[in-house]
Amino acid sequence: MTQLDTVPDVQLDPAQADDGDPHRLGRKRDHSRDPEILDAALAVLSESGYDAMTMDMVAARAKAGKATLYRRWPSKAELVVEAVACMKQGMSSLESAPDTGTLRGDLVALIRPHSMEESARKMQVMGGLVSMLSRDPQLADAVNAAITEPRARLNRMLIERAIARGEVRADADIDTIAHITPSMTAYRTLVQRKPVDRDFLIGLIDGVVLPALGLPAGRS
Amino acid sequence: MTQLDTVPDVQLDPAQADDGDPHRLGRKRDHSRDPEILDAALAVLSESGYDAMTMDMVAARAKAGKATLYRRWPSKAELVVEAVACMKQGMSSLESAPDTGTLRGDLVALIRPHSMEESARKMQVMGGLVSMLSRDPQLADAVNAAITEPRARLNRMLIERAIARGEVRADADIDTIAHITPSMTAYRTLVQRKPVDRDFLIGLIDGVVLPALGLPAGRS
DNA sequence: CATATACGGAACTGACCAGTTCCGGATCTG
DNA sequence: CAGATCCGGAACTGGTCAGTTCCGTATATG
Structure with a gap:
């Protein structure tokens, strides 16, 4: 991405150890x-x-x-x-996860124009593949690894951090709760065809996710 | 549709006023x-x-x-x-809605083999149509009326009854909460490809839906 | 400049499918 | 039984698309 190749040789290409081959003369890179x-x-x-x-x-x-x-x-x-x-180039681990000190702060901090745009794109791609997932297990794995899992894993990590902090109850079903926003965002985008805007996501966090973790439902 | 004709030959067939036509001899019904x-x-x-x-x-x-x-x-x-x-032949209004006295009882009572089977079938049909919904508004309306709306409306009615009873808080976002189970069931079926069994649904009710309505998260 | 490579583009092939046409048989009416 | 109608099935048409082949060109090497 944005390859300003001032030096016209190296490319982001793995498994390219055949440089010593003497046959290739004029070539442009694979x-x-x-x-x-x-x-x-x-x-x-x-x-x-x-x-x-x-x-x-x-x-x-x-x-x-x-x-x-x-x-x-x-x-x-x-x-x-x-x-x-090759689509999983979004945030997935805790590198870009903002640490605001509260779970609500973390979740709200993830709502940015860029991430919403990326999420919408992933949703559209997923929607175009839904009917194929049952026919092509390899594709289903790719969709899961690139679209489904990263977002759920991030949510899980934030929740676990909040549990370690003692902020939320430790006996909740973390996996289910981590899938609330992905599920309801996908449904709203692909089935209901309504916009997923900031208000919707904030309402989801305050009205569903945090209450499920034992926190008060009010918007603090 | 007010014509309750006591004559015992009616078929469920609209636009059939040509009975007086003398030309049709041998015919089998349309x-x-x-x-x-x-x-x-x-x-x-x-x-x-x-x-x-x-x-x-x-x-x-x-x-x-x-x-x-x-x-x-x-x-x-x-x-x-x-x-x-023609698929909306499921429960949608309060006729089949069991009135157990508590919201949790009502929601759990909806978990029956028959309804889960019907729901799974609707989910599969919906999955096969997702990529079409953006291209065919008429189809999107049909899917909404036959699959999406009935289930959400039933949930909404049960919640509103619980509010009228004073059982749950009245200031929750009812529409969002009514879509929790449809959204997460669809996601689990179509994207995650995991089974939607009784345990999953009970966990959703106790761990997400009821807490969002201000009820304690424990399974009572 | 000569050579080798990979490219964009266009034409081609074979399969598949929406939609149409035709026909023999079944079924009902009188 | 005679007449009319509708059905299932098979053959056909026209268009589309995955995958292939070929060619003229651009580019990099030496």
């Missing part, structure tokens, strides 16, 4: 256009869903030839799996 | 096989999703000819809309 293509795939996916997405759409969006797509991925399904897998 | 076809459509829909569902699949499942489908519905989209619309 998977240099992967990011654009994967981004285009996610964009089309979020707009059209898996079945309505065509390889021509992806190629056109990425300004690439369809042949280039098939040089790199053997099928549409595997392109989509990799596109989804 | 849409006699509609229910089987709509059921077949729902079955295929829940297994394959909208895009992967073919009219041949529906016809084969209903043991009907594809021509019969097109004699009755002008397109695949309209068949699906009607199939979804």
Whole structure:
């Protein structure tokens, strides 16, 4: 992302130990256009869903030839799996988790324009894949690892920190509670088709999440 | 629809005022096989999703000819809309709502094998349609009226009855709370692909719904 | 400049599917 | 039994799309 390649050699490419091979003369580097293509795939996916997405759409969006797509991925399904897998570039561990001292403060601090935008994008992609999840376990794993789990894990960690602090009750069902906001955000976006705005999220935190943890329901 | 005709030949068929027409001799009744076809459509829909569902699949499942489908519905989209619309044959108003005296009793009483089965089927159908909801507003309305709304409305009514009883706090966000179980059930079924069993639902009621209404979180 | 590589783009193939047409048989009416 | 109607099934049409092949070009190397 934002590769201002002043030096035209190294790329973010793993498994590239064949530098000593003497046969390759003129070459441009292997998977240099992967990011654009994967981004285009996610964009089309979020707009059209898996079945309505065509390889021509992806190629056109990425300004690439369809042949280039098939040089790199053997099928549409595997392109989509990799596109989804490469999507987990959001916050997931405690590095970006703000530590405000209270659970409510932490949860509210996560409501930022950028994170809401990223979440909305992930929701749209997930919605386009829902009907495939039962047919393609590999895709289901990728969706889980890239979209479902990171958000739930972050919630879990914040709750556990609050428990360690003695702020909330320790006998609650943390896993269920960590899934309240993802579940209700997904439902609201994909099924009810209503906007997920700051007021909705604050209402969820104060009216559902914190009460479930034994904290008073009032907005403090 | 005020015509309670004591004559014992009525069929559940609207727009059938041509009884005086003398031309029709041998005939079998118009849409006699509609229910089987709509059921077949729902079955295929829940297994394959909208895009992967073919009219041949529906016809084969209903043991009907594809021509019969097109004699009755002008397109695949309209068949699906009607199939979804004819799905709301579950409990929705307070007729089947058990009145146990407490909100927890009412909510737990709704957990029966039959209702869980019906709910699971609706969830699968909804999952097969999610990616279409943004493309077909008419379908989105049908899904909302037949699947989304009935369950939420029932929850709302039970909560309002509990408020009228003075059992729970009156200042909670009823609409949000009424959507907790639908949202988290849908998420668990379609995204997490975990079973929605009695324990999960009881945990949701005791650990999330009742606390959000100001009731103690313990399982009473 | 010569060479080798990978690219974008366009044309092609084969399968699949929505929607249509046609036909033989079943069913009801009189 | 004769006549009319509707059904299931099979064949057909036209369009779309995954995946393939080919070609002219750009670029980097030496």
